[in-house]
């Protein structure tokens with residue numbers, strides 16, 4: 013087979029965001045667009061790629077199959093010797109992370125725009141995960157961006173598409189392509205971490221749950237593990253077939269985009285437990301009967317009980333959360349005497365903490381929870397750990413949450429998103445906020461007194477790297493906080509995220525409705541940032 017070098021010119025917008033390069037499908041369909049970015053990744057790896065193993069797969073969204081074939085041909089032409097690809101081109105993000113680690117691969121190309129909608133008018137994405145299985149760190153994404161901005165040629169192989177349905181090895185040029193079952197290794201890892209027998213006994217005892225795979229990649233994983241290995245009744249997993257357009261839905265596991273699960277769990281016929289996962293299987297949603305569990309609370313509850321699962325029986329080394337995530341997990345860490353780290357938004361910032369053994373568990377408000385078993389957040393793992401905890405404590409999920417609040421207090425929490433705001437308007441809002449930070453302490457807004465205000469900067473304790481301008485945080489003396497930042501995963505205009513929280517120690521008030529409990533914080537946020545004036549929006553587009 014002939015290797016061809018194709019001349020190309022750079023696209024100047026190939027800058028990875030919070031999690032890889034995410035754009036509209038139409039952008040990725042431009043001639044050479046995918047090839048340029050993939051070649052930039054390969055070039056950045058340099059000579060180390062010669063003879064190396066590469067992992068490849070995606071969440072099954074529109075373009076997934078085509079880009080898998082393109083990447084296979086390019087990988088074979090670029091000197092990789094083994095390419096491990098999930099059957100049908102499918103791999104969940106945590107499963108890809110695991111495969112990279114257990115096969116000592118140089119890294120992986122993961123095709124996903126996560127929770128963003130799919131289909132021809134939706135979004136697509138390409139991210140590179142490094143040899144530790146985690147998202148490429150900032151220096152690597154920076155190098156890929158620089159390379160993509162100066163690229164002049166890419167290498168590919170003249171070869172027909174491979175049959176990715178048939179498991180086994182095939183030769184492609186000088187490389188071996190291994191088409192593997194995307195679920196098997198992942199399921200084996202889960203068996204090591206959580207007590208399958210205890211969960212199976214729970215289901216045998218009549219425990220009922222719904223897992224909504226949202227027509228995305230977790231379907232086959234959840235079917236095999238929950239209904240297959242653990243014996244949950246058939247039909248426990250719904251929307252289990254990955255579809256290129258996710259059935260027309262937004263595969264984002266939150267109360268807004270999974271209103272069906274919310275309605276079921278808040279209704280009279282609620283099963284014992286509800287859960288969902290996103291496009292590429294790294295996010296999770298947890299719903300107890302009558303009660304949505306915020307990702308921040310979920311992280312805290314998992315941290316408090318993880319020792320009940322065999323994989324964590326020796327306890328935790330430490331925990332971490334992204335800065336905008338509520339401080340609920342900090343309270344668990346303080347009581348247990350564990351180190352607790354606060355990182356910028358983006359799973360890549362947990363990588364060094366996990367690699368150096370400083371933390372065992374970490375999570376984010378954006379529905380991500382994970383541990384040191386891989387270097388990505390892991391949706392199904394979080395659900396299995398919850399099930400293990402429910403089995404071990406014998407407590408109903410809602411009672412477990414309320415008991416947690418009674419012990420630690422409740423961090424009322426909500427995120428208000430203003431989507432597709434004109435980019436300049438959103439940046440203007442952030443500039444104006446930064447300009448007034450110094451004068452804020454001592455001022456009173458909606459009855460709350462500002463005690464501190466800054467623009468979050470993070471110094472990585474392992475490599476000393478500094479990441480600045482990661483979100484404006486304003487603390488109030490009344491144990492409340494608001495954080496403002498612009499999303500790094502949107503594909504149209506800018507998304508302003510406003511993260512709101514208030515701590516409540518008094519159990520008598522733990523039942524309060526969240527938006528009502530946060531009303532003064534919401535009013536103070538608006539007064540400080542003048543959201544309506546800058547964005548022209550009277551209300552958020554999405555409240556979660």
Ligand code: G16
Pocket residue numbers: 030031125126127294295334357358359360376378380498499500501502509
């Ligand atoms: C990605 C990152 C997460 C981050 C989330 C939201 O998640 O992996 O670490 O919290 O985006 O980021 P932003 O607030 O910048 O939109 P995913 O699930 O989209 O890959």
